[in-house]
Amino acid sequence: MRRLAFDGVPDVVGTVRSPVHASNGGYKSYICGELSPQNDWSEVLADVTTVVHTAARVHVMNDPSSNPMREYRWANVEGTLNLARQAARTGVKRFVFISSVKVNGELTRVDTSFLAGDIPAPQDPYGISKWEAEQGLQDIAEKTDMEVVVIRPPLVYGPGVKANFLSIMRCLYRGIPLPLGAVRNLRSFVALDNLIDLLVRCLTHPAAANQIFLVSDGEDLSTSELVVRLGRALGKPARLIPVPEQLLIAGATLLGRREFAQRICGSLRVDMEKTQRMLNWQPAIPVNEGLRRAAEGFLLEARL
16 A cells, blocks of 8 residues: 555555554555455445455464364455455456465475466365455456456565564574574565565556466575575574474474474475566565565564
8 A cells, every 4th residue: 555655546545454553654544344244345445446455364373263264264255255246336447356376285396386377276274265265256257347366475575574484583583593404495485565566567457357466576495595595684694404304394293383394394386477478577676685674674673
């Protein structure tokens, strides 16, 4: 939203869950609460021509819910489609949906990459809910005049990043040795600024209509290389211990962290040739600059 306001796009409207998230960044904010199939979007959608839908129940490790699939469907499928149906009825021309590469699957081989046209193979409730939402949006697009654009990002990082990425930064900041020196996987990432830049391109580009796009920074990194570069960005040299991957996974499994270890050691690569070709788009910033901005945000919070 700040990018659109900065670019001078008129009448930008943002939605937030609570007054705490309300912005004075040059656009109006509506408090809508949690994403659900019960949201009434009529006030927000008045005179709106384009919707960018980023809200979701996100993937979490060790989900405490007794029925995670039901919770994900409630927000990510029914909540999304409720918004899309209301948007189509009020005359919205384009609906840009942030999905997830987890629709494609969880892992690739180190020498292969996911393609936008691959047969979807989601494996967890979050990925399944995103795929079901995509299918529902496609159905709405076929039955109405509203165009749908789907973007499937891999891990998004930047100021305020959470989860595993934040945990690594904390370890680096504290000088904690990490047993990742022997990890030789390859993973795609996308800096928040690059994702936002693509979103802006998808708002108006004619070729984006009713398409699915993958996105990344354009440079895949091993976990060990990521940690080294992130350490440089933080001004805290990485202290890596070369523990064999299989031993690392076995140890994590004994501690109940097998999924975490598989994410750290496994490869997940995306091929965004379609995105670059159809939209004439390239990442706005390189990996090192994205890491610098993420580290800058982390250090700012650490000093508060």
